[in-house]
């Protein structure tokens with residue numbers, strides 16, 4: 142009886158008008174919305190970074206009030222983590238996972254749309270948190286993205302907005318993760334067993350599993366913050382028997398795995414790009430999957446390496462030190478998998494591949510500084526200096542952001558049906574990579590020399606390094622206008638992309654996305670394909 | 674080509690997700706304004722929106738399910754969705770239990786001057802750590818007021834434990850009734866479960882009232898009161914939600930929505946209820962008893 146309805150639902154083309162987007166139940170449209178949202182927020186978060194770097198261009202106070210500076214630092218981080226990298230990753234998951242495993246859509250298309258549409262409200266709350274202090278909302282949020290009490294208990298109502306931003310984002314990511322895990326387990330085409338899945342799908346499987354564990358914990362933590370602020374509880378106040386350090390444990394129980402949430406999808410992307418352009422199957426597919434599993438397990442039990450300086454006992458810090466250093470084993474393993482995939486491949490250097498190679502190099506650098514930071518006596522010196530800033534920007538920009546850029550260049554021909562302009566792509570690659578390194582490489586030195594992070598002013602001896610950083614940052618920021626231009630140009634037109642797009646695309650553990658036309662029709666795989 | 678058996682049901686455009694997101698936004702915006710001295714009506718508006726959304730969205734899913742649009746694969750999706758949702762809830766409570774353990778066994782000791790990490794000599798000289806913590810480090814000044822006594826495990830909490838455990842049994846009894854087509858058993862098992870849920874909530878409300886009025890145990894009574902209310906409060910909220918869900922399932926049962934084979938909605942709520950049950954056991958053990 143419902144035949145007619147089901148039938149209809151499956152065969153009309155894209156709906157028209159605003160409803161197509163607002164009421165969407167299509168993984169491709171929702172993926173597109175995620176990606177566009179991330180791009181917009183990238184420019185917002187990037188603009189904040191530009192103000193930060195302009196302020197730090199010279200010692201002394203130039204542009205902004207110290208409190209507002211710290212507020213910019215806070216929101217820059219929160220936006221980049223929660224409103225850029227995570228949504229972009231989910232956008233890729235939405236677009237690619239169903240296409241890769243031969244599913245007609247995500248398992249729960251309506252919930253999928255809700256996960257997306259929670260993001261704009263969260264962004265609104267976050268922006269409100271920034272502007273209410275200008276309208277009598279009390280002290281700005283000047284805690285940094287870690288929201289440590291007691292400072293976060295003293296700030297004005299902006300903090301309440303941030304707390305609920307976190308709640309909404311938490312709901313969104315948990316629903317997104319449930320959807321992704323269910324899709325991966327339940328929606329694979331016949332023959333696409335787990336150990337044949339493209340590595341990108343595996344990377345999202347672990348990412349989603351992580352999110353389901355950590356987001357509720359973070360939500361609980363900020364809820365306690367809310368109660369301490371308004372309902373007289375004393376979770377984080379020693380006068381009532383609580384402990385401010387408790388919040389740090391909660392935050393980093395979430396925060397450390399969170400960096401893998403940011404990293405893993407991009408590792409998955411590398412696992413697709415490097416075989417394609419080396420024209421060789423991924424080296425050690427299984428070991429990479431197991432490596433991610435180990436990373437998952439270890440990642441959950443090493444959080445306190447962010448808190449070496451708070452006065453934990455020697456046994457505790459030693460445990461966290463050993464755990465953290467152990468993590469470099471699975472991380473190193475991934476790097477070696479990629480290098481061995483390159484070995485004796487017939488390599489070509491299209492833009493995605495350029496990004497991939499640069500990521501291997503620069504991310505290894507972050508791994509190295511990471512191991513330095515993991516060593517307790519050393520970290521007592523480095524903690525809260527620009528050395529940490531350099532470390533995590535080397536981890537996050539190549540490790541996460543460039544992975545996403547690479548993915549955009551890699552799959553944009555599939556999404557739009559047009560090839561991007563290779564020359565512009567390469568220019569963007571070099572421009573942005575040089576800009577990035579110029580920004581953050583000097584910060585290793587200023588950090589080692591003792592320049593503290595999250596402070597509006599600095600000692601004159603750090604001036605040269607900071608001028609370099611600022612010049613680099615403006616170049617880096619500017620390069621993104623080219624990125625935007627390339628994207629718009631490719632969406633509008635360009636050389637027609639073939640079904641396979643890249644000649645090495647179906648090598649090894651490839652996804653089924655290369656078997657559907659570019660761009661794919663609105664509905665794909667209505668009848669499940671059979672994988673041999 | 675599409676017969677229901679071999680095609681996965683893909684829903685048409687749906688307005689519910691945006692409505693849900695908007696309603697949640699309004700609700701939380703309202704809470705921000707409320708905790709900063711505003712009134713609650715914006716939150717109320719958001720909650721009405723949420724209620725409308727739940728009716729509409731779940732109503733649509735029920736209607737789709739009843740008209741046979743879901744195949745076995747969709748059924749599996751629902752099961753996994755619910756299982757993973759409960760997993761995330763487990764970690765939500767894990768957070769609060771973790772805090773309780775950390776405060777009780779680690780940081781309170783330091784505050785009381787234990788070990789190499791002792792802090793009391795710097796802060797409050799004569800503070801002695803104890804659990805339940807009645808005498809506060811700062812002697813109850815400022816934001817905090819000391820409670821007169823702690824909540825014991827006997828009396829109401831014990832009764833509540835028995836009530837919840839019994840409700841788990843009546844729910845399972847009802848489930849067996851569904852599987853074997855025994856109408857009396859399924860309906861009365863569920864009615865009893867709902868009633869037990871309501872009784873539990875009434876008891877807990879009374880317990881809170883008693884604690885506030887007679888024992889002076891409030892959110893402001895230092896870390897003991899804070900953890901007590903946080904854990905039992907969030908649990909109580911989950912019981913309330915669970916009772917509501919059970920009630921909806923009861924209505925659907927009376928309407929004859931469930932067959933011996935197809936009654937996942939019932940099972941989902943049962944999973945949830947058992948989860949809430951288990952959390953309570955943890956609470957009873959670590960908050961009331963030990």
Ligand code: HEM
Nearest residue numbers: 400404446447469508511512514515524525533536537540
């Ligand atoms: C070999 C692997 C890694 C090790 C051993 C490591 C170690 C560390 C340590 C010990 C710190 C704390 C430094 C301090 O505050 O004193 C730190 C900070 C940080 N790491 Fe890593 N890390 C590794 C990889 C990564 C990756 C892959 C990412 C992200 C993709 C990342 C992101 C961060 C961030 C964001 C912070 C700073 C957080 C903050 O204080 O705001 N790290 N890392």
Ligand SMILES: [Cu+2]
Nearest residue numbers: 397444446447
């Ligand atoms: Cu970490």
